[in-house]
Amino acid sequence: MGNAFEIRNLNVYYGQHQVLYDVNMNIRERAVTAIIGPSGCGKSTLLRCLNRMHDLQPGVRVTGEVRFKGRNIYDDDVDPMEIRYRIGMVFQKPNPFPKSIFENVAFGPRINGYRGNLNELVERCLRQAALWDEVKDRLHASALSLSGGQQQRLCLARALAVEPEVILMDEPASALDPISTAKLEDLILELKSRYTIVLVTHNMQQAGRVADETAFFLNGRLIEMGPTREMFANPREKKTEEYLTGRFG
Amino acid sequence: MANAVAEGRDLRVSPRWRDAQKRRERWIARLLLLAGLVSVLTTVGIVLTLTVDTVQFFQQVSLWEFLTDDKWTPLFTPKHFGIxxxxxxxxxxxxxxxxxxxxxxxxxxxxxxxxxxxxxxxxxxxxxxxxxxxxxxxxxxxxxxxxxxxxxxxxxxxxxxxxxxxxxxxxxxxxxxxxxxxxxxxxxxxxxxxxxxxxxxxxxxxxxxxxxxxxxxxxxxxxxxxxxxxxxxxxxxxxxxxxxxxxxxxxxxxxxxxxxxxxxxxxxxxxxxxxxxxxxxxxxxxxxxxxxxxxxxxxxxxxxxxxxxxxx
Missing domain, CATH: 1.10.3720.10 (MetI-like)
Structure with missing residues (x-):
C-alpha cells in the first residue's frame, strides 16, 4: 500500500511561538493512523495541516511540505477548497449545522454541485455512519434534536457525503459516552477499507484498539512512529514508554 | 487591615455605625428605584394621555370611518378622517x-x-x-x-x-x-x-x-x-x-x-x-x-x- 501523505520538514508557528518542529512522517493509505500525545503537544495542529484548516486562522505560518498523493498541498497553485473537499474532517465536539438531519448530510454535495440522486446519497451516508435506522423516520427533524453520539455520527455522515479520500478525526470521541465511543470505533474499523483515516486522540487505549499505526508527539516533535502493536509492546524511545505507561500525560 | 489582624486589634464595628450603614444602603436602593420608576411612569403617563385624548377623538369620529375612509383631510372641509x-x-x-x-x-x-x-x-x-x-x-x-x-x-x-x-x-x-x-x-x-x-x-x-x-x-x-x-x-x-x-x-x-x-x-x-x-x-x-x-x-x-x- 502506498502513502496518502508524506510530510517533510513541517514547521508550524502561531505568531512567534513555534508549535511543530521539523516533522517528517508518512501516513499510509487505507489504514488508521493514530496521533497520540499529551495536550499541547501539537497533534491537533498537525492534523489541521493536512487539510489546510490553518489558512482560516490569521497568524499561523506553515513551512515545509505536506504531500498528498505526491503533490505538495501548500504549493501556490493548489486550491484549498479542492483539498478540503477531498480530505474530510470530523471535529472534537459534534458540530452539526442548525438544519435538518437531511440538510446536514446534503450540505457538502449541494455546494459541490452534486448531480446524482441526493436522497440515495444521504441514505447511503447515514447507513455508512450507522445512523440510518435511528433517524430514517425523522430526516427532516433538526439535527440539534439528536444526542451527542448521534450528532457525531451525523457529522461523520456529512463528511462522507462528499466522498473524500481521507477522513481526519480530531479527538472525535472526547465528548461522547462509552457506548457512543464504542460505536464510533467500530465505524472507524469498518471505514478503513475504503478511506485513509487519521485519528488524533489523547486516549491511548483507543489508539490501541483502532489504529494500524501510531505516532507519538511530545512538545511539538514526533518522538516515535510505527505499527501500533509493536510500539505499544516495545517502544523504542524512553519518552514513549513513559507516556504509554502513564508516567506523564 | 492585615496589620490590624496581626496586632490582634478588635475588628468589629460598633452597632451604631452598622445601623447607619444599613439606613444608607436602604436610601441608595430607594434612589435607584426612583430613577428606574421615572421612565416607567413616563411611559404610563404617555399611554394614558394618548388613550384619554384618543377616546375624545372617537366621540366625534367613528372608529369605522377612521379605519375605512380613504381620505385624510382634517384640516380642510369636507373633513375626512381615514387613517x-x-x-x-x-x-x-x-x-x-x-x-x-x-x-x-x-x-x-x-x-x-x-x-x-x-x-x-x-x-x-x-x-x-x-x-x-x-x-x-x-x-x-x-x-x-x-x-x-x-x-x-x-x-x-x-x-x-x-x-x-x-x-x-x-x-x-x-x-x-x-x-x-x-x-x-x-x-x-x-x-x-x-x-x-x-x-x-x-x-x-x-x-x-x-x-x-x-x-x-x-x-x-x-x-x-x-x-x-x-x-x-x-x-x-x-x-x-x-x-x-x-x-x-x-x-x-x-x-x-x-x-x-x-x-x-x-x-x-x-x-x-x-x-x-x-x-x-x-x-x-x-x-x-x-x-x-x-x-x-x-x-x-x-x-x-x-x-x-x-x-x-
Missing part, C-alpha cells in the same frame, strides 16, 4: 427604506463578520455606528436639498416633496441598526460551524450565505424589524422631505404624508385646542404606538425563539 392614506405613507417609507437598508446593512454585516480583518473591523464598525448618531433633522435637510435635486436630474416627473428621497435618507439612517445587530448575531455563530463548512470544501461566500446567515437568521430578522420600526417612528426626515399630501399611492415619486409627518404638521400649526383636528393627532399617535409596539413585540418573540433554537 389609511397615512398608514399607506408610513408603509411606503418603511418598505422603501428597508429596501435601501437591508441589502446595504446585511452586506456590511457579512463583510465585517466574515471577511474583514480585526484591524479593519475595529475602524469600520464605529464609523458605521456614527451614522446612527447624526441628528435626523440633518438627514431630512440633506434629503430635501441634496438627494431630491440629484434625483430630479435623472427622474423627470419627481415631485419636489417625494417619498423616494425620504426613503433613501431614512434607509441610510437605519443601516447601522441593521448592520450592527445582524453582525452581532453573525459573530455569535460558533466558529465550529464555519470550520465544519470549510472542511467540506465551502468557499468563504458559501460559508457566509449558507451557514452563518441561516444560523443567525432570527437575529437578523430581529435587527431588520427593529430598524424598520425606527423607520416607522421617524418624523423629521419625512416631515421635511416627503411632503404633506396624505394619499393612497404606492408611487414613491409623489408627495405623500406619514403618520409621524401629520403629527409634526399639526403640532407646529395653529390648530385650536380641543378641536377634532387637535384630537386627531392623538388618534394617529395611538395608531403609530400600536404599530411600533406590535413590531417590537414581534422582534422580541423572534429573538427569544432564536435563543431557544440555539440551546436545544
Amino acid at each position: 389609511l392614506p397615512l398608514l399607506n405613507g408610513t408603509f411606503l417609507v418603511a418598505v422603501g427604506s428597508a429596501l435601501v437598508a437591508v441589502p446595504l446593512g446585511l452586506g456590511s454585516a457579512i463583510y465585517l463578520s466574515e471577511y474583514a480583518s480585526d484591524r479593519v473591523r475595529r475602524v469600520v464598525k464605529p464609523l458605521l455606528e456614527i451614522l446612527a448618531g447624526i441628528p435626523t433633522v440633518v438627514y431630512g435637510y440633506f434629503a430635501l436639498t441634496y438627494i431630491t435635486p440629484l434625483l430630479r436630474r435623472y427622474i423627470e416627473n419627481l415631485e419636489v416633496f417625494n417619498a423616494l428621497s425620504a426613503c433613501i435618507a431614512v434607509g441610510v439612517m437605519i443601516i447601522p441598526t441593521v448592520s450592527s445587530l445582524s453582525e452581532d448575531a453573525m459573530v455569535a455563530v460558533p466558529r465550529s460551524l464555519r470550520e465544519a463548512a470549510y472542511a467540506l470544501g465551502a468557499t468563504r461566500l458559501e460559508v457566509a450565505l449558507k451557514v452563518v446567515v441561516p444560523a443567525a437568521f432570527s437575529g437578523i430578522v430581529a435587527a431588520i424589524i427593529l430598524a424598520v420600526s425606527r423607520a416607522v417612528g421617524e418624523s423629521m426626515i419625512v416631515a421635511l422631505a416627503a411632503g404633506s399630501t396624505p394619499k393612497l399611492t404606492l408611487n414613491p415619486l409623489e408627495s405623500i404624508q406619514t403618520m409621524t409627518g401629520f403629527i409634526v404638521q399639526v403640532s407646529q400649526g395653529d390648530v385650536g385646542y380641543g378641536t377634532v383636528e387637535y384630537y386627531s393627532i392623538y388618534a394617529v399617535g395611538m395608531a403609530l404606538f400600536l404599530v411600533t409596539l406590535a413590531m417590537n413585540l414581534f422582534a422580541r418573540w423572534v429573538v427569544r425563539r432564536y435563543q431557544e433554537g440555539v440551546r436545544a
Whole structure:
C-alpha cells in the first residue's frame, strides 16, 4: 500500500511561538493512523495541516511540505477548497449545522454541485455512519434534536457525503459516552477499507484498539512512529514508554 | 487591615455605625428605584394621555370611518378622517427604506463578520455606528436639498416633496441598526460551524450565505424589524422631505404624508385646542404606538425563539 501523505520538514508557528518542529512522517493509505500525545503537544495542529484548516486562522505560518498523493498541498497553485473537499474532517465536539438531519448530510454535495440522486446519497451516508435506522423516520427533524453520539455520527455522515479520500478525526470521541465511543470505533474499523483515516486522540487505549499505526508527539516533535502493536509492546524511545505507561500525560 | 489582624486589634464595628450603614444602603436602593420608576411612569403617563385624548377623538369620529375612509383631510372641509392614506405613507417609507437598508446593512454585516480583518473591523464598525448618531433633522435637510435635486436630474416627473428621497435618507439612517445587530448575531455563530463548512470544501461566500446567515437568521430578522420600526417612528426626515399630501399611492415619486409627518404638521400649526383636528393627532399617535409596539413585540418573540433554537 502506498502513502496518502508524506510530510517533510513541517514547521508550524502561531505568531512567534513555534508549535511543530521539523516533522517528517508518512501516513499510509487505507489504514488508521493514530496521533497520540499529551495536550499541547501539537497533534491537533498537525492534523489541521493536512487539510489546510490553518489558512482560516490569521497568524499561523506553515513551512515545509505536506504531500498528498505526491503533490505538495501548500504549493501556490493548489486550491484549498479542492483539498478540503477531498480530505474530510470530523471535529472534537459534534458540530452539526442548525438544519435538518437531511440538510446536514446534503450540505457538502449541494455546494459541490452534486448531480446524482441526493436522497440515495444521504441514505447511503447515514447507513455508512450507522445512523440510518435511528433517524430514517425523522430526516427532516433538526439535527440539534439528536444526542451527542448521534450528532457525531451525523457529522461523520456529512463528511462522507462528499466522498473524500481521507477522513481526519480530531479527538472525535472526547465528548461522547462509552457506548457512543464504542460505536464510533467500530465505524472507524469498518471505514478503513475504503478511506485513509487519521485519528488524533489523547486516549491511548483507543489508539490501541483502532489504529494500524501510531505516532507519538511530545512538545511539538514526533518522538516515535510505527505499527501500533509493536510500539505499544516495545517502544523504542524512553519518552514513549513513559507516556504509554502513564508516567506523564 | 492585615496589620490590624496581626496586632490582634478588635475588628468589629460598633452597632451604631452598622445601623447607619444599613439606613444608607436602604436610601441608595430607594434612589435607584426612583430613577428606574421615572421612565416607567413616563411611559404610563404617555399611554394614558394618548388613550384619554384618543377616546375624545372617537366621540366625534367613528372608529369605522377612521379605519375605512380613504381620505385624510382634517384640516380642510369636507373633513375626512381615514387613517389609511397615512398608514399607506408610513408603509411606503418603511418598505422603501428597508429596501435601501437591508441589502446595504446585511452586506456590511457579512463583510465585517466574515471577511474583514480585526484591524479593519475595529475602524469600520464605529464609523458605521456614527451614522446612527447624526441628528435626523440633518438627514431630512440633506434629503430635501441634496438627494431630491440629484434625483430630479435623472427622474423627470419627481415631485419636489417625494417619498423616494425620504426613503433613501431614512434607509441610510437605519443601516447601522441593521448592520450592527445582524453582525452581532453573525459573530455569535460558533466558529465550529464555519470550520465544519470549510472542511467540506465551502468557499468563504458559501460559508457566509449558507451557514452563518441561516444560523443567525432570527437575529437578523430581529435587527431588520427593529430598524424598520425606527423607520416607522421617524418624523423629521419625512416631515421635511416627503411632503404633506396624505394619499393612497404606492408611487414613491409623489408627495405623500406619514403618520409621524401629520403629527409634526399639526403640532407646529395653529390648530385650536380641543378641536377634532387637535384630537386627531392623538388618534394617529395611538395608531403609530400600536404599530411600533406590535413590531417590537414581534422582534422580541423572534429573538427569544432564536435563543431557544440555539440551546436545544
